[in-house]
Amino acid sequence: xxxxxxxxxxxxxxxxxxxxxxxxxxxxxxxxxxxxxxxxxxxxxxxxxxxxxxxxxxxxxxxxxxxxxxxxxxxxxxxxxxxxxxxxxxxxxxxxxxxxxxxxxxxxxxxxxxxxxxxxxxxxxxxxxxxxxxxxxxxxxxxxxxxxxxxxxxxxxxxxxxxxxxxxxxxx
Numbered sequence: 442x443x444x445x446x447x448x449x450x451x452x453x454x455x456x457x458x459x460x461x462x463x464x465x466x467x468x469x470x471x472x473x474x475x476x477x478x479x480x481x482x483x484x485x486x487x488x489x490x491x492x493x494x495x496x497x498x499x500x501x502x503x504x505x506x507x508x509x510x511x512x513x514x515x516x517x518x519x520x521x522x523x524x525x526x527x528x529x530x531x532x533x534x535x536x537x538x539x540x541x542x543x544x545x546x547x548x549x550x551x552x553x554x555x556x557x558x559x560x561x562x563x564x565x566x567x568x569x570x571x572x573x574x575x576x577x578x579x580x581x582x583x584x585x586x587x588x589x590x591x592x593x594x595x596x597x598x599x600x601x602x603x604x605x606x607x608x609x610x611x612x613x
Contacts, residue, residue: 442540442541443540443541443542443543443544443545444540444544444545444564444565445486445536445540445544445545445546445547445557445562445563445564445565446544446545446546446547446563446564446565446566446567447546447547447554447557447563447565447566447567448474448475448478448546448567448569449475449547449549449554449566449567449568449569449581450464450467450471450475450568450569450571451568451569451570451571451581452466452570452571452573452574452575452578453570453571453572453573453574454574454575454576454578455580455581456575456576456577456578456579456580456581457549457551457578457579457580457581458575458578458579459575459576459577459578459579460577460578460579462490462494462579466571466573466575467571468571468599468600468602470598470599470600470602471569471571471598471602474569474598474604475569478546479504479507479546479548482507482544482545482546483507483508483543483544483545483546484507484508484509484510484539484543484544484545484546485504485507485508485509485510485545485546485547485548486509486510486511486512486536486539486545486546486547486548486553487509487510487511487512487547487548487549487550487553488511488512488513488549488550488552488553489511489512489513489514489515489517490549490550490552491548491549491550491553492511492513492525493517494549495548496519496520501520502520502523502525504523504524505523505524506524507524508524508526508543509523509524509525509526510525510526510527510528510535510536510539510545511525511526511527511528512528512532512533512536512550512553512556513527513528513529513532514529515527515529516529533556533557533560533562536557536560536562537560537562540562547563551579551580551581551582551583552583554566554582555582555583555584555585558582558585558588559585559587559588561588561609563609564608564609565593565606565607565608565609566590566606566607566609567604567605567606567607568604568605568606568607569598569602569603569604570602570603570604570605571600571602572600572601572602588609588610589609589610590607590608590609590610591607591608591610592605592606592607593606593607593608594606
């Protein structure tokens, strides 16, 4: 079985973006580190909100050379010729089947991360804790009680950003 990993930046007060979905509080160093993981990944997985944000804010689809999957209730694919596939029917089962064949990197998406954790599908979570209070914003993760995680690495980056990687340790 392959691995599903996630790299996500979070403010000190637990937000991944402001209410207007902006990331201007995110240091360039963190953007560059996470961006490198996107470039190196075999396969990308995201929720519909992240997909729409990337398409709207980056002037099109930047990951044309990657297999990309979007977990959504509706197929609203505006990039059908760019290797993007929407998973609308039994999406977590489809993610499990993908995980049997390829390593997957989760791109953003607190709702998706919550679903993956609840289903026991996420193997590794790297959190970049940025020392800024975003105020009101989009929350990092929903209710996910019932799983254990083990810290495998933690280091301090420039600007006081703490990068911590956790490995899934099992369910209760």
